[in-house]
Amino acid sequence: MRSGAAGAGSFLLDLLYPRRCPVCHEAAPFGKDICPECRKKLPLYTGKRCVKCGKPVRPYESRCEDCKKNPHFYTRGVGVYIYNELMRESIAYMKYKGRKEYGEVLGRLAFEDAEACLRSFRPQAVIPIPLHKDKLRQRHFNQAEEIARPAAALLGVPLLSDALIRAERTGAMKELSAAQRAENLRGAFKAGRRSFSFSRALLVDDIYTTGATVDAAARVLREAGVREIYFMSVCIGAGFMVDY
Ligand SMILES: [Zn+2]
Numbered sequence: 001m002r003s004g005a006a007g008a009g010s011f012l013l014d015l016l017y018p019r020r021c022p023v024c025h026e027a028a029p030f031g032k033d034i035c036p037e038c039r040k041k042l043p044l045y046t047g048k049r050c051v052k053c054g055k056p057v058r059p060y061e062s063r064c065e066d067c068k069k070n071p072h073f074y075t076r077g078v079g080v081y082i083y084n085e086l087m088r089e090s091i092a093y094m095k096y097k098g099r100k101e102y103g104e105v106l107g108r109l110a111f112e113d114a115e116a117c118l119r120s121f122r123p124q125a126v127i128p129i130p131l132h133k134d135k136l137r138q139r140h141f142n143q144a145e146e147i148a149r150p151a152a153a154l155l156g157v158p159l160l161s162d163a164l165i166r167a168e169r170t171g172a173m174k175e176l177s178a179a180q181r182a183e184n185l186r187g188a189f190k191a192g193r194r195s196f197s198f199s200r201a202l203l204v205d206d207i208y209t210t211g212a213t214v215d216a217a218a219r220v221l222r223e224a225g226v227r228e229i230y231f232m233s234v235c236i237g238a239g240f241m242v243d244y
């Protein structure tokens with residue numbers, strides 16, 4: 001469903017600019033934002049998850065190796081889809097090929113697919129992981145904000161895009177270890193407002209890999225007085241312990 005535009009406006013928009021499906025990248029069927037058969041291809045993880053970070057774990061484990069070793073500043077979270085080739089491509093189209101609209105679609109679908117879990121967190125505000133202003137200028141939008149928008153709307157809580165500020169530019173982190181990532185992100189965020197009037201927040205990002213980004217953001221919110229910080233990411237990044 002198209003959000004925002006309604007009725008005749010939406011009909012015309014669909015006619016003039018058919019939405020692209022975030023899986024096959026072709027025009028989606030009329031009035032839809034994903035092909036029904038592509039919807040079924042989204043790699044939802046339904047097995048056992050780490051009770052802390054939500055990464056896949058073996059049946060006899062409750063926490064993943066990473067969470068056993070490293071304490072986190074956030075309370076709990078979930079990455080909904082496995083970061084496979086399909087998701088990698090979809091997110092790359094969104095971030096680097098101008099398919100901004102994929103953000104809202106993937107955000108809504110991820111929310112639907114993890115709805116019971118996300119509602120059980122009872123967040124009072126949704127906070128996207130911010131981009132540095134230089135990067136925002138380059139990309140024109142923050143993908144985390146696009147992903148977060150439907151989650152906030154469906155939860156009926158405010159979307160606070162100014163709650164956190166990306167204070168420093170952080171380099172690409174693909175090649176870094178978990179410890180190097182955490183170090184790289186030290187001081188990366190600061191609180192965007194002086195006080196927070198809620199005690200439970202849901203952070204939103206596109207991919208959760210080592211958790212360094214979410215953790216750095218959660219730490220700032222903690223220090224600002226938010227007591228419980230949860231996260232939702234569209235994907236669980238590589239590096240988990242179970243083979244598929
Ligand atoms: Zn499709």
Ligand SMILES: [Zn+2]
Nearest residue numbers: 050053064067
């Ligand atoms: Zn974990």
